[in-house]
Amino acid sequence: MPLKHTTETFLVFLLGVVILLTGVLLSTLPDLPAGAVPWAILFVLALIYPLIFLFLFRSRRADHSFRLLHWFPALMLLVWLGFQITALERAQFLKFADWFTWGWTLPAVTLAFVLLITYCLRVIRRRATRIALLLLAFIPFVAGAMMSERTYHWDRQVASALWEGPWLASLEGKEILGLKLTKQLPIAQNLSSSKDQGEESWREKLRATEARRREVRELLRSKSGSTVVAVSSSSNSSVAAIAEVKTKPVHLPSSGPEVEVFILLMAAMYAGVLHDRARRRA
Numbered sequence: 001m002p003l004k005h006t007t008e009t010f011l012v013f014l015l016g017v018v019i020l021l022t023g024v025l026l027s028t029l030p031d032l033p034a035g036a037v038p039w040a041i042l043f044v045l046a047l048i049y050p051l052i053f054l055f056l057f058r059s060r061r062a063d064h065s066f067r068l069l070h071w072f073p074a075l076m077l078l079v080w081l082g083f084q085i086t087a088l089e090r091a092q093f094l095k096f097a098d099w100f101t102w103g104w105t106l107p108a109v110t111l112a113f114v115l116l117i118t119y120c121l122r123v124i125r126r127r128a129t130r131i132a133l134l135l136l137a138f139i140p141f142v143a144g145a146m147m148s149e150r151t152y153h154w155d156r157q158v159a160s161a162l163w164e165g166p167w168l169a170s171l172e173g174k175e176i177l178g179l180k181l182t183k184q185l186p187i188a189q190n191l192s193s194s195k196d197q198g199e200e201s202w203r204e205k206l207r208a209t210e211a212r213r214r215e216v217r218e219l220l221r222s223k224s225g226s227t228v229v230a231v232s233s234s235s236n237s238s239v240a241a242i243a244e245v246k247t248k249p250v251h252l253p254s255s256g257p258e259v260e261v262f263i264l265l266m267a268a269m270y271a272g273v274l275h276d277r278a279r280r281r282a
Contacts, residue, residue, distance in 0.1 A: 003056075003057075003061075003062050004062060005059045005125045005126050008062075008066075009124070009126050009130050009133070011053070012116065012119075012130050012132070012133070012134070013133045013134065013137070014122065015069060015070060015111065015131070015144070016134050016138070017117065017137060018049060018073055018107055019072060019073055019076075019113070019116075020104075020109060020138070021074055022073040022105070023104045023106070023108065023109040024079070024104045025042055025158075025162075026076060026101060026108075026160045027101040027102075027103075027105050027155045027161070028155050028156075028159035028162060028163065029042070029080065029102045030163055031084060031087070031094075031097075032084040032085065032087075032088060035163075036164070039080070040106035041138075042077055043074060043077045043078075044193060046073040046076075049073065050071050050074075053070065060105070063119075065119055066119060067120075069112075069115060069116060071114070072112050076105060076108045076112075076193075079108070080100060081099065082195065083096050083100060084097060095188035096257060099189055102149065103145035103146060103148070103149050104141070104144070104145040104148065105114075106142065106145050109138075109141070113134060113138050116134055117131055120134070132203075187221065215274065
C-alpha cells in the first residue's frame with residue numbers, strides 16, 4: 001500500500017523543517033577540533049532521522065528520490081566536515097567553510113529546497129499544497145538568515161548557548177548508545193604546553209593551525225571592511241548628488257542583495273506551479 005497523500009505531504013513539510021534546523025545548527029558549530037563533539041552529536045541525529053522512516057518507506061513503497069532526500073542533512077554535515085578537515089592543513093579553505101555556512105547555511109538549504117520542490121512538481125498529487133507549505137517555512141528562514149548576518153548575529157547566541165554551556169561538559173564519561181565517552185571531551189582547544197612529547201607535537205600543530213586561521217579570518221575581515229568602506233564612500237557621493245538636485249529618487253542604491261529578491265523568486269516559482277497545474281487541468 002503506497003503512502004497516503006496526507007502522510008506524504010506531512011513528511012515533505014517535516015523534512016523541510018529538519019533541513020532548516022540543520023542549517024541553523026550547522027552555522028553555530030565551532031571549528032575543529034573543538035567542534036568535533038558537537039558535529040558528532042548532530043551527525044548521529046541526522047542519521048537517526050531517515051532511519052526512523054526506513055521501514056515505513058519500504059512497506060509503503062515510497063519513491064527512491066524522496067527516500068534519498070532524507071539523507072540531505074547528513075550530507076550537509078559531511079560537507080562541513082570535509083571543509084574543516086582540509087582547513088586543518090590548509091587554512092585557506094576556511095573561506096569555503098565560511099561561505100558554506102553563510103546565512104544559516106543558506107546555500108545548502110536553498111539547494112535542498114529546490115530539490116524538494118522539484119520532487120513535488122514531479123509527483124502529481126497535492127503539488128500546490130506541498131510547495132506552499134515549503135515556501136511558508138523557507139521565506140521566513142531566508143529573512144531571518146539575512147537579518148542574522150547583517151544585524152543581530154543570532155547564530156553566535158545559539159552557539160554560546162549550545163556548545164559553550166555546561167550541559168555538553170556533563171556528558172563526559174557517560175555512556176550513550178552503547179558508547180562510553182571519554183572523561184574529557186575535546187569541547188575546547190587546549191593550546192598550552194604539555195610534558196608529553198606526543199601531546200606537545202599535536203598541540204604545536206594546533207597552535208600553528210590556529211595562527212593561520214586567525215590570519216585568514218583577519219584577511220577576510222579586511223577585505224570585507226574595504227568593501228564596506230567603498231560602499232560607504234559611494235553612498236556618500238550618491239547622497240551628495242541627491243542633495244544637488246531638486247527631485248530625489250524613489251530609493252537609495254542598495255549595497256547588497258535584499259530579502260525582497262528571494263521573496264520574489266519564491267513567489268515566481270509558486271506562480272509557475274499554479275500555472276502548470278491549471279494548464280494540466282485544461
